[in-house]
Amino acid sequence: xxxxxxxxxxxxxxDLSSYVSPCECTWPASxxxxxxxxxxxxxxxxxxxxxxxIVVAVSVLLVFGLPMLLIALGVRITSKGKAVFSQxxxxxxxxxxxxxxxxxxxxxxxxxxxxxxxxxxxxxxTPFGRFLRxxxxxxxxxxxxxxxxxxxxxxxxxxxxxxxxxxxxPYRPGITGVATIAFRCExxxxxxxxxxxxxxxxxxxxxxxxxxxxxxxxxxxxxxxDMQIVASTFLFCxxxxxxxxxxxxxxxxxxxxxxxDMVSPKSPQVRSSAEG
Numbered sequence: 610x611x612x613x614x615x616x617x618x619x620x621x622x623x624d625l626s627s628y629v630s631p632c633e634c635t636w637p638a639s640x641x642x643x644x645x646x647x648x649x650x651x652x653x654x655x656x657x658x659x660x661x662x663i664v665v666a667v668s669v670l671l672v673f674g675l676p677m678l679l680i681a682l683g684v685r686i687t688s689k690g691k692a693v694f695s696q697x698x699x700x701x702x703x704x705x706x707x708x709x710x711x712x713x714x715x716x717x718x719x720x721x722x723x724x725x726x727x728x729x730x731x732x733x734x735t736p737f738g739r740f741l742r743x744x745x746x747x748x749x750x751x752x753x754x755x756x757x758x759x760x761x762x763x764x765x766x767x768x769x770x771x772x773x774x775x776x777x778x779p780y781r782p783g784i785t786g787v788a789t790i791a792f793r794c795e796x797x798x799x800x801x802x803x804x805x806x807x808x809x810x811x812x813x814x815x816x817x818x819x820x821x822x823x824x825x826x827x828x829x830x831x832x833x834x835d836m837q838i839v840a841s842t843f844l845f846c847x848x849x850x851x852x853x854x855x856x857x858x859x860x861x862x863x864x865x866x867x868x869x870d871m872v873s874p875k876s877p878q879v880r881s882s883a884e885g
Contacts, residue, residue: 644820648828649779652835653764661832662762666755677749680711680741687737690716693750698767701781706759708767709750713738726772726807729796745846751784760784763835765823772811774820780827785842787826788819793845 652658670677681692694712697705714733727734734742741747754760760767764783765775783789792798795815802810826834 643824643828644774645776647775647778647780647824650828650830652831653780653827658761658832658835659758662755665762666752669749669752670756673749677711680746680749683737684712684741688712688715688735697770698782699770699773699778700759700767701778703777705770706754706767708754708759711738711741711747711750713741713747726799726811727796729800731796745842748784755784763830763838764827765819771808772816774816775823785838786823787838788822790838790841790845791822792819 684690684692690712692712694710694714695707698708700706713735714727714731715735738747751760755762759781761781761783762785764781764786765778766786766789767782768774792815798815799807799811
């Protein structure tokens with residue numbers, strides 16, 4: 610199946626090795642240490658990086674200020690509800706912060722209902738919201754989060770508390786990151802997962818891979834690798850149908866996921882989640 614092939618390709622982590630040098634971890638337990646106390650490169654925690662984030666965030670907000678107003682107007686005209694969606698996410702040091710996005714889903718009494726995960730064909734996504742998501746325009750308000758100091762340009766995507774795998778991050782979550790690029794087909798992977806199994810499938814099959822990719826990247830990241838991530842993200846936003854060629858090679862960065870873990874959403878190992 611196509612989604613199974615995509616998940617298998619991601620496990621090989623060829624995207625990650627394109628941005629940073631191979632991980633020095635040589636045994637499975639070392640990854641658990643990284644998840645509990647994630648290491649960070651000098652660049653990641655440097656003041657220069659924070660200044661870089663501010664300069665880029667201010668530039669984007671100035672250049673896209675008018676288009677963002679038009680997008681907000683489009684959201685209000687095409688569906689009922691607020692133009693901007695906000696939600697608590699896990700940030701620096703495990704602290705919660707309020708993330709902002711243009712609303713792309715329907716609301717019921719001012720609240721978006723349903724699972725916290727979204728998959729291709731999700732009926733909650735509005736037609737205009739689908740357009741915004743295709744080109745990642747719904748993420749533009751997050752540059753305000755960057756300016757506030759809640760987020761950085763590059764880093765692990767800020768997770769809902771129930772989906773957070775990295776604990777006590779010594780760095781800010783990002784608008785984009787290596788796992789974001791590798792899992793750009795996540796909605797496609799989740800498309801055939803039953804609604805009552807989606808949280809369990811994500812927790813057991815996707816979340817650990819994302820966490821390991823992010824942990825490996827952030828301890829090796831440099832200005833050059835961050836720029837590559839930003840450039841790649843821009844390319845995928847402009848040409849969403851195009852993605853990097855994922856080579857079917859042996860992983861250069863070990864993540865110690867057994868072959869039995871690489872299952873399709875319809876595998877009998879995936880059972881219903883009590884939380885739904």
